[in-house]
Amino acid sequence: MIKPVMTALLIICLTLTVAYAEDRRPLIGITPSFSNNSIQLNNDYVDAVQRNGGIAIILAPTEDENTIDAYIRMLDGAVFSGGPDIPPDFYGQQPHPTSQVMEKARFEFESRFIKRFLDAGKPALGICLGMQFSNVCRGGTLIQDIPELVSKKVTHRDGTMYTNLHPIAVAPGSLLEQVLQTRSTRVISRHHQAAGKIGSGLTPVARSSDGIVEALERTDGVFGLFVQWHPESMKDADPVHTARIFTALIKAARAQKSPDTEW
Secondary structure, eight states, X not given: OHHHHHHHHHHHHHHHHHHHXXXXXXXXXXXXXXXXXXXXXXXXXXXXXXXXXXXXXXXXOOXXXXXXXXXXXXXSEEEEOOOSBOOGGGGTOOOOTTOOBOOHHHHHHHHHHHHHHHHTTOOEEEETHHHHHHHHHTTOXXXXXXXXXXXXXXXXXXXXXXXXXXXXXXXXXXXXXXXXXXXXXXXXXXXXXXXXXXXXXXXEEEEOTTOOEEXXXXXXXXXXXEESSOGGGOTTTOHHHHHXXXXXXXXXXXXXXXXXXXX
């Protein structure tokens, strides 16, 4: 009798373990701002991740290589958040007078983490600065000030946080079109820089009417969606838009859950 009972218990335990693993919400790392020795993050990022099925993990900036490796192993996906400008010398340019460069601690962390996370092939959503950093980490460059160097036709930043919406056109057949289920939409925007030369393995999939690249995707089939606008801030203006963007990330992360995560 003991052997059949033990076998039954083993089957039950294995079944529960598999069911638990399949049900586990994916862990999504979010890069925060770092200013005056303080970690800061708009709660819209956390809310968007957790409302749409993920567990948000705020990543403390570090230059420690072992910690960065541990982050990458642990996480199922990541959101590269918005923030100040990337030091222009990182992509081979002299600073424009309008540059507002991020703190050194954030730069030293994200320049390492984002490149290695992308190289690891894990699902990623880049937002505003996060899109720009993804492009630069793949060998691309930036337009340092849209109004002076391109055009003032579209207001990409007007000093408000949640009301500056403008239209964009989405490329047919793109992942972004699949996610948003449309070829045109309006987005909340607050940036003065944009992608210049496009980095390796990325392709433009949305533009505003002035020709500015509004979104990039990976070309290798890995989920990598990088947008110049702020979908996390559109939960009131267009909640469906927010949900579709973040649900797509969570779905991709769930499909590729890290084996190094215990819970």
